[in-house]
Amino acid sequence: MSYLKVQDIGEQGLLERLQSFCPPEIIGDDGAVLTTQPEQSLVVTTDVLVDRVHFSEITTSPEDAGWRAAAANLSDLAAMGASPLGITVGLGLPGDVAVSWVERLYQGITECLQKYNTSIVGGDIVRSPVISISITAFGQVHPNRIIRRNNAAVGDAIVVTGVHGASRAGLEMLLNPSLGQILIQGDKQALIRAHQRPQPRLDVLPILWKILDFPDIPLPLSGMDSSDGLADAVLQICRASGVGAVLEYAQIPLPRAFERWLTKEQAMEYALYGGEDFELVLCLPIEPAYELVQLLGEGASIIGTITDGSQVILLYKNKEMPDQVLSLNRGFQHFKS
Amino acid sequence: MSYLKVQDIGEQGLLERLQSFCPPEIIGDDGAVLTTQPEQSLVVTTDVLVDRVHFSEITTSPEDAGWRAAAANLSDLAAMGASPLGITVGLGLPGDVAVSWVERLYQGITECLQKYNTSIVGGDIVRSPVISISITAFGQVHPNRIIRRNNAAVGDAIVVTGVHGASRAGLEMLLNPSLGQILIQGDKQALIRAHQRPQPRLDVLPILWKILDFPDIPLPLSGMDSSDGLADAVLQICRASGVGAVLEYAQIPLPRAFERWLTKEQAMEYALYGGEDFELVLCLPIEPAYELVQLLGEGASIIGTITDGSQVILLYKNKEMPDQVLSLNRGFQHFKS
Numbered sequence: 001m002s003y004l005k006v007q008d009i010g011e012q013g014l015l016e017r018l019q020s021f022c023p024p025e026i027i028g029d030d031g032a033v034l035t036t037q038p039e040q041s042l043v044v045t046t047d048v049l050v051d052r053v054h055f056s057e058i059t060t061s062p063e064d065a066g067w068r069a070a071a072a073n074l075s076d077l078a079a080m081g082a083s084p085l086g087i088t089v090g091l092g093l094p095g096d097v098a099v100s101w102v103e104r105l106y107q108g109i110t111e112c113l114q115k116y117n118t119s120i121v122g123g124d125i126v127r128s129p130v131i132s133i134s135i136t137a138f139g140q141v142h143p144n145r146i147i148r149r150n151n152a153a154v155g156d157a158i159v160v161t162g163v164h165g166a167s168r169a170g171l172e173m174l175l176n177p178s179l180g181q182i183l184i185q186g187d188k189q190a191l192i193r194a195h196q197r198p199q200p201r202l203d204v205l206p207i208l209w210k211i212l213d214f215p216d217i218p219l220p221l222s223g224m225d226s227s228d229g230l231a232d233a234v235l236q237i238c239r240a241s242g243v244g245a246v247l248e249y250a251q252i253p254l255p256r257a258f259e260r261w262l263t264k265e266q267a268m269e270y271a272l273y274g275g276e277d278f279e280l281v282l283c284l285p286i287e288p289a290y291e292l293v294q295l296l297g298e299g300a301s302i303i304g305t306i307t308d309g310s311q312v313i314l315l316y317k318n319k320e321m322p323d324q325v326l327s328l329n330r331g332f333q334h335f336k337s
Numbered sequence: 338m339s340y341l342k343v344q345d346i347g348e349q350g351l352l353e354r355l356q357s358f359c360p361p362e363i364i365g366d367d368g369a370v371l372t373t374q375p376e377q378s379l380v381v382t383t384d385v386l387v388d389r390v391h392f393s394e395i396t397t398s399p400e401d402a403g404w405r406a407a408a409a410n411l412s413d414l415a416a417m418g419a420s421p422l423g424i425t426v427g428l429g430l431p432g433d434v435a436v437s438w439v440e441r442l443y444q445g446i447t448e449c450l451q452k453y454n455t456s457i458v459g460g461d462i463v464r465s466p467v468i469s470i471s472i473t474a475f476g477q478v479h480p481n482r483i484i485r486r487n488n489a490a491v492g493d494a495i496v497v498t499g500v501h502g503a504s505r506a507g508l509e510m511l512l513n514p515s516l517g518q519i520l521i522q523g524d525k526q527a528l529i530r531a532h533q534r535p536q537p538r539l540d541v542l543p544i545l546w547k548i549l550d551f552p553d554i555p556l557p558l559s560g561m562d563s564s565d566g567l568a569d570a571v572l573q574i575c576r577a578s579g580v581g582a583v584l585e586y587a588q589i590p591l592p593r594a595f596e597r598w599l600t601k602e603q604a605m606e607y608a609l610y611g612g613e614d615f616e617l618v619l620c621l622p623i624e625p626a627y628e629l630v631q632l633l634g635e636g637a638s639i640i641g642t643i644t645d646g647s648q649v650i651l652l653y654k655n656k657e658m659p660d661q662v663l664s665l666n667r668g669f670q671h672f673k674s
Contacts, residue, residue: 012665029485030413030561031382031476038375044458045368046473048427050465076367090385090427090471121381124471128387134427134461134471136383139368148366224367328349 006102007095011125014102021106022120032121034085040140042085045076051131059174062101064196065133066108068276072227073137074116074200075278079225081147081205082139086121087113089135092128105133116202144218145209147282151222152241156306157289161201161279163299164230165267166255168274170195180261187257194255198278201225207295211288223282231272231326233281234304234312239328241283244309247326249316253299264321272314272326343439344432348462351439358443359457369458371422377477382413388468396511399438401533402470403445405613409564410474411453411537412615416562418484418542419476423458424450426472429465442470453539481555482546484619488559489578493643494626498538498616500636501567502604503592505611507532517598524594531592535615538562544632548625560619568609568663570618571641571649576665578620581646584663586653590636601658609651609663 006014036042047069049055055065070087077084089109093102106120113119170191173179180188212219222241226233230252238245249268258267283306284292293300312326343351373379384406386392392402407424414421426446430439443457450456507528510516517525549556559578563570567589575582586605595604620643621629630637649663 030416031380031419031474033417033478033483034379034381035480036373036377036379040373042371042373042379042422042475043368044371044423044425044473044475046425046427046459046461046471048429048461048463048465048469048471050429050463053464079367080370082368085379086381088381088383088473090383090473092385092387092429092469122383124383124385126385126387127390128385128467128469130466132385132429132465132469132471134383134385134469134473136381136425136427136471136473137368138379138381138475141370143372146370 004099005096006093006099009099014099014125017099017103018106021110032086032088034121034138036085036140039142041143041146043077043080043082043139043141044136045073045080046134046136047072047076049133059171060196062104063108063111066105067112067197069133069135070109070112071198071200071278073135074112074202075198075225075227077137077139078200078202078205079147079223079280080139080141081145081208082141083202083205084116084118085138085140086118087135087137089120089123089133091123091125092130092132093125094129094131095127097131116200146218147221147223149222149224149237149240152237152243152283152306153220154243154306154308155286156283157286157302158234158245158247158304158306159282159284159289159292159300160226160230160253160303161204161296161300162277163253163255164226164272164277164279165258165270165274166191166194167198167276168270169255169258182261183257191255191257195276198276200278201280204280204296207292211291211295212284221282221284223280226277226279226281227275229273229275230277230281232275232328235326235328237281237283238306238312241306244307245304245312246307247304247312247314249314251301251303253301341436342433343430343436346436351436351462354436354440355443358447369423369425371458371475373422373477376479378480378483380414380417380419380476380478381473382410382417383471383473384409384413386470396508397533399441400445400448403442404449404534406470406472407446407449408535408537408615410472411449411539412535412562412564414474414476415537415539415542416484416560416617417476417478418482418545419478420539420542421453421455422475422477423455424472424474426457426460426470428460428462429467429469430462431466431468432464434468453537483555484558484560486559486561486574486577489574489580489620489643490557491580491643491645492623493620494623494639495571495582495584495641495643496619496621496626496629496637497563497567497590497640498541498633498637499614500590500592501563501609501614501616502595502607502611503528503531504535504613505607506592506595519598520594528592528594532613535613537615538617541617541633544629548628548632549621558619558621560617563614563616563618564612566610566612567614567618569612569665572663572665574618574620575643575649578643581644582641582649583644584641584649584651586651588638588640590638
């Protein structure tokens with residue numbers, strides 16, 4: 001099949017086609033201009049994705065690659081408590097990539113951004129031997145509403161939004177379609193969807209402000225997203241705050257399909273270390289924590305407590321499985337083999 | 338020679354080493370927090386550089402690659418009239434890159450940023466088969482001081498800062514060290530330096546505000562930087578503003594070495610199409626334009642006038658060379674062969 005390649009239309013031709021995905025007023029200058037509200041802090045976050053390292057044709061359509069790239073950055077904004085102002089997209093492309101592939105990537109990016117009322121405000125397209133997608137997202141947040149990692153206090157409840165392990169389970173099923181045949185089609189599709197179209201939890205922010213609004217002082221809140229895994233998130237918060245934690249395994253919300261399908265060990269592996277669920281892990285005093293879980297629904301739960309120790313201990317309360325001290329070494333490291 | 342590679346220390350190890358190049362307060366969260374001044378607009382700009390496409394070991398040390406990447410983005414901010422708030426750096430790295438190479442790259446980036454009182458505020462490091470550097474820069478500017486491309490008016494003078502063609506001449510000498518042997522060592526070094534350490538013209542902004550400060554209305558000003566060449570800058574401004582221009586070749590400031598060394602044709606080629614001089618091309622009424630040139634010094638000049646035509650005409654006023662209509666097609670296109 002013959003198709004139009006990016007080298008056939010050049011950088012300028014490609015830029016012209018991609019302008020339809022951006023608001024018209026931002027095109028044509030050396031930079032994009034955005035209006036911020038007074039008394040808001042600016043939050044910036046950046047992610048680079050590389051073909052065959054972070055996504056692959058086997059598991060990810062160009063639309064899904066675009067959605068996931070946008071969602072990862074919006075999730076970082078949500079983790080800081082910030083509302084999105086826009087993103088920039090830097091693309092590295094081999095000359096023989098199909099123009100339609102790039103348009104489908106942008107389609108996925110903009111579908112995700114539109115859902116959260118934001119847009120692409122700038123970018124760069126360059127020739128490269130490998131496809132790479134660099135996204136920088138900007139958001140704004142009142143200085144007293146910034147969510148940091150280093151603010152967890154002894155006695156805080158640890159709240160997780162949504163379920164954990166779904167994205168990893170979906171990825172495994174995409175890599176090996178014979179997996180999960182025991183599952184009903186709807187459950188299987190939900191897990192695959194969790195991998196392909198993760199939802200950044202910007203919807204949690206207004207609920208948090210409702211529960212915790214003390215305009216004059218910073219919120220008694222810390223947290224981050226679980227993009228590198230639930231275990232990693234708890235460990236990072238504890239390390240940054242100089243505290244420990246106790247987690248109860250039975251309280252970690254799992255996808256309902258896990259019970260029929262996976263052993264307890266596999267379910268734990270996916271939920272704690274699977275990553276890319278893009279949920280929030282939040283530490284706050286126990287009363288607002290209960291209120292938050294009640295308002296969130298959909299599997300949100302208090303999974304443990306911040307302690308004055310230095311370890312993160314996972315309690316199984318189950319004779320067959322010993323309690324476990326979690327370690328950062330299990331996390332995904334990009335360069336080590 | 339054995340040296341430490343990034344795969345030997347992993348992403349976390351590399352991040353720890355690179356933290357010394359960032360302000361301590363911005364480390365450790367999902368995003369960086371920046372304070373903007375009220376009533377300022379946010380300007381964002383992004384660039385991707387790929388090894389062997391945009392820089393090469395032959396002509397560019399890691400320090401120079403870093404400086405140039407930072408300078409290109411600060412130049413885009415200057416072209417919009419914005420003062421820098423910070424940059425993010427997204428790095429794609431093969432596992433066998435030397436850790437010292439990455440540290441030297443960051444050294445070059447931060448040397449440039451320090452000169453302009455700004456810093457790295459965030460980033461991402463990922464594994465990639467090719468080295469890529471994605472920089473997004475943020476700046477702020479009062480809404481009435483934004484410099485756009487689409488605001489050039491018939492009768493405006495066209496001012497260029499600095500000299501043009503120096504960066505391209507320096508690149509040619511790095512690629513072919515036998516070139517320019519007729520030149521004295523100081524002139525040769527100055528051209529090479531212009532390529533390796535270009536200076537974004539943020540210093541021009543306070544001079545512009547001094548001449549043109551009308552706080553209640555937008556400035557009668559348009560412009561962009563000459564990173565893709567002087568001809569490209571004038572053509573882009575004219576296209577965006579729906580106007581034409583007449584340029585006088587004899588008024589374009591050239592490096593003093595060109596006269597001894599290059600034919601008129603070569604000098605014109607480098608000055609108009611060489612690119613990467615990172616100077617500013619500004620269109621404004623004639624009186625403030627004269628004042629600006631007087632205050633700028635160092636080769637700045639009025640090189641022409643905005644007309645009500647649609648073409649950009651270059652006048653040679655010289656029997657041996659015919660007048661010329663400039664065209665965008667001469668510009669550098671990343672994908673076309």
